[in-house]
Amino acid sequence: xxxxxxxxxxxxxxxxxxxxxxxxxxxxxxxxxxxxxxxxxxxxxxxxxxxxxxxxxxxxxxxxxxxxxxxxxxxxxxxxxxxxxxxxxxxxxxxxxxxxxxxxxxxxxxxxxxxxxxxxxxxxxxxxxxxxxxxxxxxxxxxxxxxxxxxxxxxxxxxxxxxxxxxxxxxxxxxxxxxxxxxxxxxxxxxxxxxxxxxxxxxxxxxxxxxxxxxxxxxxxxxxxxxxxxxxxxxxxxxxxxxxxxxxxxxxxxxxxxxxxxxxxxxxxxxxxxxxxxxxxxxxxxxxxxxxxxxxxxxxxxxxxxxxxxxxxxxxxxxxxxxxxxxxxxxxxxxxxxxxxxxxxxxxxxxxxxxxxxxxxxxxxxxxxxxxxxxxxxxxxxxxxxxxxxxxxxxxxxxxxxxxxxxxxxxxxxxxxxxxxxxxxxxxxxxxxxxxxxxxxxxxxxxxxxxxxxxxxxxxxxxxxxxxxxxxxxxxxxxx
Amino acid sequence: xxxxxxxxxxxxxxxxxxxxxxxxxxxxxxxxxxxxxxxxxxxxxxxxxxxxxxxxxxxxxxxxxxxxxxxxxxxxxxxxxxxxxxxxxxxxxxxxxxxxxxxxxxxxxxxxxxxxxxxxxxxxxxxxxxxxxxxxxxxxxxxxxxxxxxxxxxxxxxxxxxxxxxxxxxxxxxxxxxxxxxxxxxxxxxxxxxxxxxxxxxxxxxxxxxxxxxxxxxxxxxxxxxxxxxxxxxxxxxxxxxxxxxxxxxxxxxxxxxxxxxxxxxxxxxxxxxxxxxxxxxxxxxxxxxxxxxxxxxxxxxxxxxxxxxxxxxxxxxxxxxxxxxxxxxxxxxxxxxxxxxxxxxxxxxxxxxxxxxxxxxxxxxxxxxxxxxxxxxxxxxxxxxxxxxxxxxxxxxxxxxxxxxxxxxxxxxxxxxxxxxxxxxxxxxxxxxxxxxxxxxxxxxx
Numbered sequence: 001x002x003x004x005x006x007x008x009x010x011x012x013x014x015x016x017x018x019x020x021x022x023x024x025x026x027x028x029x030x031x032x033x034x035x036x037x038x039x040x041x042x043x044x045x046x047x048x049x050x051x052x053x054x055x056x057x058x059x060x061x062x063x064x065x066x067x068x069x070x071x072x073x074x075x076x077x078x079x080x081x082x083x084x085x086x087x088x089x090x091x092x093x094x095x096x097x098x099x100x101x102x103x104x105x106x107x108x109x110x111x112x113x114x115x116x117x118x119x120x121x122x123x124x125x126x127x128x129x130x131x132x133x134x135x136x137x138x139x140x141x142x143x144x145x146x147x148x149x150x151x152x153x154x155x156x157x158x159x160x161x162x163x164x165x166x167x168x169x170x171x172x173x174x175x176x177x178x179x180x181x182x183x184x185x186x187x188x189x190x191x192x193x194x195x196x197x198x199x200x201x202x203x204x205x206x207x208x209x210x211x212x213x214x215x216x217x218x219x220x221x222x223x224x225x226x227x228x229x230x231x232x233x234x235x236x237x238x239x240x241x242x243x244x245x246x247x248x249x250x251x252x253x254x255x256x257x258x259x260x261x262x263x264x265x266x267x268x269x270x271x272x273x274x275x276x277x278x279x280x281x282x283x284x285x286x287x288x289x290x291x292x293x294x295x296x297x298x299x300x301x302x303x304x305x306x307x308x309x310x311x312x313x314x315x316x317x318x319x320x321x322x323x324x325x326x327x328x329x330x331x332x333x334x335x336x337x338x339x340x341x342x343x344x345x346x347x348x349x350x351x352x353x354x355x356x357x358x359x360x361x362x363x364x365x366x367x368x369x370x371x372x373x374x375x376x377x378x379x380x381x382x383x384x385x386x387x388x389x390x391x392x393x394x395x396x397x398x399x400x401x402x403x404x405x406x407x408x409x410x411x412x413x414x415x416x417x418x419x420x421x422x423x424x425x426x427x428x429x430x431x432x433x434x435x436x437x438x439x440x441x442x443x444x445x446x447x448x449x450x451x452x453x454x455x456x457x458x459x460x461x462x463x464x465x466x467x468x469x470x471x472x473x474x475x476x477x478x479x480x
Numbered sequence: 481x482x483x484x485x486x487x488x489x490x491x492x493x494x495x496x497x498x499x500x501x502x503x504x505x506x507x508x509x510x511x512x513x514x515x516x517x518x519x520x521x522x523x524x525x526x527x528x529x530x531x532x533x534x535x536x537x538x539x540x541x542x543x544x545x546x547x548x549x550x551x552x553x554x555x556x557x558x559x560x561x562x563x564x565x566x567x568x569x570x571x572x573x574x575x576x577x578x579x580x581x582x583x584x585x586x587x588x589x590x591x592x593x594x595x596x597x598x599x600x601x602x603x604x605x606x607x608x609x610x611x612x613x614x615x616x617x618x619x620x621x622x623x624x625x626x627x628x629x630x631x632x633x634x635x636x637x638x639x640x641x642x643x644x645x646x647x648x649x650x651x652x653x654x655x656x657x658x659x660x661x662x663x664x665x666x667x668x669x670x671x672x673x674x675x676x677x678x679x680x681x682x683x684x685x686x687x688x689x690x691x692x693x694x695x696x697x698x699x700x701x702x703x704x705x706x707x708x709x710x711x712x713x714x715x716x717x718x719x720x721x722x723x724x725x726x727x728x729x730x731x732x733x734x735x736x737x738x739x740x741x742x743x744x745x746x747x748x749x750x751x752x753x754x755x756x757x758x759x760x761x762x763x764x765x766x767x768x769x770x771x772x773x774x775x776x777x778x779x780x781x782x783x784x785x786x787x788x789x790x791x792x793x794x795x796x797x798x799x800x801x802x803x804x805x806x807x808x809x810x811x812x813x814x815x816x817x818x819x820x821x822x823x824x825x826x827x828x829x830x831x832x833x834x835x836x837x838x839x840x841x842x843x844x845x846x847x848x849x850x851x852x853x854x855x856x857x858x859x860x861x862x863x864x865x866x867x868x869x870x871x872x873x874x875x876x877x878x879x880x881x882x883x884x885x886x887x888x889x890x891x892x893x894x895x896x897x898x899x900x901x902x903x904x905x906x907x908x909x910x911x912x913x914x915x916x917x918x919x920x921x922x923x924x925x926x927x
Contacts, residue, residue, distance in 0.1 A: 033568075036810075038732065041576045044545040044810050045568050047561065051551045052532065065528040069551035078531065086527040089606045090517065093524045093613070123571040147851070148733030184733040184851055194733065194849045268520045270625035271657040271666065272904045274843075274860065356526055391848035395877045396860045400925035402879060404848045404856075422848060426879070426925045454518055454627050454904065455528075476702075478854050479882040479921040 004071075008163040011055055011076045016165055018084040020057040022100055024164035025076070026311060027053055028353035032156035035123065037130040039149055045123070052353035055079045059087035061097025063335075065356040101337035103344050105168035105313035112174040112306055114204030118155045121205050126153050129213065133181055136218035141225045147186040154178045160311070168313020174306055176202050176460060178447055179213050185225055193228040194390060195220060195406060200447025200460065202306045220388075223407050223419075231421030232410070234475040240383035241425065241473045242376050242411065245444045247389050247403050248366050248465035253448065255429040256294040257364040257463070259398035260321040260329070261347070261452075262336035264359075273452045274396025277429065278327060280340070288325040288433020291369060291468070295320055296331065298346065298362030304447040305362035305461040310346035312357060319345050321364075325433065331359050351457035358453050366465030369439030376438055376469045383411035384423050384475060402426040404478060424476035435473060440466030486511050486636025487646040489535065493558055494638045497539055500562045502569075504540040504581050506639040506809065508770055509533070509555075514631035515602045517609040519656075522623045524609065538770070538809040539565050540581075543574030545794075547809055577810070579797035584643045587774045590767045592760040594632075595673040598650035602630045608679065615680045616658045619687035626656035626686075627903075630674070635766070643772030651763050654679045655903040657861065658686035663697075663874060664861045665689025666841045668712060670763035670902025670909040689840050693862030697874040700865070702923045706836030707880065708829045708866065708916050711899040713842045714819065715910035716857065718753055720845060720884065722814040722908065725755075725780045725788075726806075727795035729850075736853040736884050742786050747888035749784040750822060755806065756911070757815035763902050763909040764816030768805075775805040775815060781888075790814060818911040822894025829893050829916040831869040837922070838864040838871060842880070843905045853884030856923075882921045890918045 008025040015023030029051040036043045052069030053076050064087030066079040130151035138146050155177055162170045178200035186192050197220070199211045243251070258264065259276035267275055297318035298307045308316055312334050320328045332340065333348035336359065348357040377385065386405035394401035403425045410417035445464035451457070484492070490507040497505035516528045533552035539562070540546070546565045550558070601608060609628050616624045631651040638644045652675075655668035667685035669678050709717070724735035740746055747753075757765050757775035768774055771793055779787045791799070792807030806812040830838065845857035856879050863875040895913030902909035 035572075038576075042544075042572050043575050043577050044547060045565075045572060046547045046549075047565065047568075048549040049551060049554050049561075050549070051553050062524055063526045065526055067528075067530050067532070069532045069534065069553055071553045075531070079529075082529050082531075083527075086515065086529055086604075089604050090524040090527050090609070093606060093610055095521075095523045123568050127572060147738070148731070150732045182733055184738075184849075192849060192851045194851060266521075267623075267625060268518075268525050270520055270659075271627060271655060354530060354532065356528060391846045391854065391856060393844035393846045393856060393858055393879070395858045396843060400858070400877055400879070402856055402881070402923075402925070404854075406848075422854075424881075424923075426923055428925045428927050431925070431927050454516070456904065474926050476923060476926075478848060479886065 005161060007073055007076050008161060010073065011080050012163055012165050014077060014080045015057045015084055020059050020084055022058040022165055024056050024162065025053060026353065027161040028350065029159040030156060030352055032154060035127050035130065035153040037127065037151045040131045040134045042127050050352050053079065054350060054353045055083050056356060057083045057087055058098060058100065059084050060091035061094050062087040062091040063098050067354045069353065098335055099338045100334035101344055103314045103334055105164065105166050106309045106315050107169040108309060109171040110308050112202040114175045116205035118204060129153065132214040133217045136214040137183055137221040140218040140221040141185060143229055144185040144187045144225045147184040147192060149183040151181045162311055162313055164313055170309040170313050172307065174202050175204055176200065176304060177207050179211065181217055183221065185221065185228060187228050190228050193224050195224055198447050200304045201302050202304060203302050227407055227419040227421055231419045233477055234384050234420050234423035235382060238472045238474045240380045241470045242383060242385040243468050243470060244387035245465055245467050246446055247386055248468050249446045249463035250392055250403065251432060252294045252366050252465055253361065253364050253463035254394045255398055255401055255432065256321050257296055257361040260331050261359045262330040262332045262340060265330060266336060266339060269452065272454050277397045277399045282327055285327050286325055287322055287327055287430055289436050290324045291436045291439045292322050292325045292433040293367035294322040294364065295367060296361050296364040300363045303363040303462045307362065310348045311350050312344065312348040314344045314346040316346040331361065333359050349459055351459050355453065355457045360452065360459050361450060361461050363462035365443060365445065365463065368441050368443045368466040371438050371440050373440060373467055376440055376467055377411050378414040380411045380414060384420055385409045385411055385416060386423055386425060399429050422478045424478060426476050427473065435470040436468050437471050438469040440468065442466050485646065486634045487638060487644050489555065490636040490638035491644050493535060493537060494640050496558050497537060497562050498640050501566055502539045502541050504640050506538040506581060506771065507535055509535045509636040511634040512631065514629060515605055516627060516629040517605050518627050519609060519613060520625040522613050540578065541569040543578040544569040544572050545575045545578055577794045577798060579794045581639050581641050582771055582773055582793045582803065583641055584772055585774055587645060587768045590758060590760045590765060593649035593672055593765065595650045597674040598630050598652055599632050601674050605630060611676065612654065612656055612679055612683050615683035616656055616687045619684045620691050621658035621660060621687040623659045624656050629653045637768065637772055639772050645768050645772060647767055653902045654682050656683050656686040658690045660690040660694055663690050663693040665693065666861045668901050668903035670900050672760060672763060689862040693864060693874040695874050697876040700875045700878050700922060700924060704919050705922050706833045706916065706918050707920050708833065708836065708838045708914060710840040710914055711901050711912035713839050714912040714915050715901040715906035716842055716845055718817055718819060718910055718912065719906055719908065721753060722817050725790050726812045727789040727791050727799055728811045730789060734850045736851065737786060737789065738851045740786050742788055744786050745784050746786045746885065747781050747784040748891040750894055751781060751784055751888060751891045752779055752820050753781040754779050754818040754820065755790065755814045756818040762816040762900065762911060766815055769807040770809050771807040773803050773805045773807065778804060814908055816909050819913060821896045821898050821913055823896050824893040825896060826914050829895065829914060830866055830871060832893065832916060833866040834868055836866045837875060838866055855884055856881035879923045880920060881923045887917055887920060890920065892916050892918050
């Protein structure tokens with residue numbers, strides 16, 4: 001059931017009548033289905049439908065949010081009344097009033113392109129695709145046993161209608177597809193190695209034509225078996241490190257995207273996802289070399305984090321967060337834009353009807369350079385190439401971070417050598433961006449579900465980049 | 481369908497599914513009313529409120545397993561969904577995980593799950609939020625951030641085997657991060673009851689930890705240290721152990737118990753971990769699982785020995801065990817974890833450490849390999865260096881980076897005071913003490 005837009009408009013009107021200075025009503029529907037397999041068997045099939053109305057109001061300088069998953073006017077009315085009542089009751093605890101910056105909000109309808117609809121392929125064929133992963137991984141390994149292998153196939157369609165008291169009217173529809181696998185290889189003497197990986201994008205089943213899931217899983221299994229069987233410890237002295245695109249994507253998400261969220265900079269997430277090493281007034285500060293340009297762009301076609309208007313109705317555009325090594329721009333919603341006296345750059349996004357819109361990344365990536373992979377490694381006498389990772393984390397101000405390599409190789413005399421097992425890149429944000437001295441030319445993206453907010457909201461994002469070269473890094477090892 | 485009670489809606493959904501051709505069905509219907517005040521910079525950043533009715537269904541036909549989740553708006557149109565699931569079932573092969581839903585078993589309801597004060601407090605939580613802020617500032621905090629959430633939860637369950645059950649509960653979760661200059665402290669509580677004293681204690685503890693960590697933090701040399709872990713940290717790490725004790729996690733390659741059998745030694749003999757759903761004091765307590773089986777309190781690990789994995793009837797059938805009352809239709813899971821008290825005071829633990837750290841909070845725990853338990857987690861808030869049995873000075877953020885089996889084996893002392901912790905990084909809730917762990921690897925980033 002798609003909600004009658006009249007209910008949303010009435011909700012906004014009622015909030016204004018009750019004294020709100022700003023009101024928005026969002027109908028938000030997420031329909032998804034998934035197949036889960038273990039080895040060569042389908043374990044289960046699942047469908048989820050989340051659908052409801054989220055209402056947000058500003059009353060006497062306090063912000064109230066209320067949600068219901070009944071779409072009738074009575075429940076919408078109650079949601080508005082409760083949001084206004086609670087915001088008003090808490091206004092006396094405000095030291096300074098929350099205000100929203102002026103914005104040129106949109107009136108638009110848009111839809112992400114899906115060339116092959118989800119129902120153009122049978123469930124049986126979708127399940128076969130996952131079962132092929134099991135077959136191909138099993139055939140790829142020689143000395144190891146596949147201790148476990150699970151896969152999932154997920155389709156979803158997100159539909160939203162956002163109406164607010166500043167005239168926004170935005171209707172959107174974004175289909176998304178993802179395929180994931182997790183496998184553990186077991187060697188009788190060398191223990192285990194584990195890999196989780198996901199493909200994800202907005203669009204339809206045409207994405208499957210590009211993803212080569214079974215082939216790539218098979219290639220990975222063969223390479224990881226080699227890492228497990230032959231892998232050596234990384235060198236302990238400082239070496240040059242070529243960080244693969246997959247790891248670079250995660251690094252820019254964690255150490256540029258997150259600390260650039262203006263709500264985090266202002267302390268709104270202090271007790272949950274933490275704060276930021278970036279403080280108000282740090283625009284223009286140097287954080288890295290001239291090769292460090294990081295962009296967050298919701299408008300990348302077919303991206304997992306795709307949108308054209310945010311949930312406050314503001315039109316999206318690319319945000320240059322770090323530009324040539326300098327902190328250049330933060331991610332804003334209309335509240336933080338007001339505090340920083342800038343315009344919102346459309347980062348407000350909610351996971352579902354039940355969630356308030358908060359500042360989120362969309363598709364964050366390091367700007368590519370002009371090096372081929374061979375050029376990146378050709379003058380490295382002794383180094384390590386880290387292609388993929390499993391473990392990662394970063395501290396609550398987004399400064400000290402750790403990525404443990406999974407598929408990794410020695411670089412010796414400008415060529416890839418023996419596999420390296422579990423090299424640890426544990427480095428500060430400035431340490432990473434300052435050491436980039438060469439950037440590859442091939443930009444690749446990876447999907448993720450980014451967590452933030454309270455209650456926690458997971459939203460789809462892409463993160464990506466090319467391979468990059470860092471000079472003189474001391475790598476660590478995992479505990480034995 | 482909002483005019484019906486949750487168990488009546490569940491029973492109706494089950495009847496519809498069976499009438500349309502499924503062999504078996506179960507439905508869980510949840511009504512949730514909740515309010516949450518989020519605090520930052522000692523003021524309210526947002527007040528959120530929810531009023532939702534949601535339903536989840538388990539459907540089986542010819543050994544195929546299907547699950548669905550619906551919002552209130554679509555419960556009335558369950559027929560369309562069931563028809564679609566029937567079509568899906570016809571295209572899939574039977575699941576090797578399939579086992580029939582269990583016969584109904586007597587379920588002894590839990591009393592004391594509802595506190596009227598929570599329901600009353602939901603109408604206007606502003607005074608409670610004000611009290612939290614005020615208490616921390618009075619204790620010496622310069623500013624605070626945090627969350628206060630009050631909820632009322634109704635759960636109805638029906639299965640095609642004839643189960644029809646209903647349970648109501650209330651919940652309170654409060655946590656606060658207090659700042660004094662650059663130092664901070666955080667504490668949390670989760671409860672079925674609204675106890676203002678417990679919330680005030682959260683505020684005072686957070687502030688006192690921030691005060692304790694004042695001063696310029698020093699960088700720690702990476703190496704091996706003895707760690708005194710607070711209940712916040714213990715809660716986060718044993719949640720990981722709890723997740724790994726799910727039989728499905730073992731089957732799917734997400735568990736250190738993948739190569740252990742019940743009866744194996746997996747931790748120090750001083751360590752016991754209980755799943756305690758029948759303790760109504762604990763947030764997460766419940767009388768029955770999603771298959772209608774009665775829950776029971778049980779050790780997962782007792783005196784260092786793995787006693788059981790957590791099972792629903794499916795994983796139990798697959799592994800030749802019995803259900804432990806922890807369904808999840810697909811994934812068994814712990815309800816609420818409890819580490820029984822030991823006999824050490826915090827001061828006694830600190831006095832036992834020659835070179836180590838008092839770690840009061842952590843986050844972002846991630847694994848390189850779930851089967852081996854290779855993990856790291858990062859400290860946040862107060863970390864204090866201990867030397868020769870005394871607290872010395874604050875330490876800058878570090879990473880605990882080791883193997884979970886090593887950490888569990890190196891537990892030496894368990895505290896005698898228990899704390900009910902629930903917050904962003906500790907779910908399901910955990911009743912936990914301070915714990916002293918010997919010889920843990922600690923690292924810090926390269927500049």
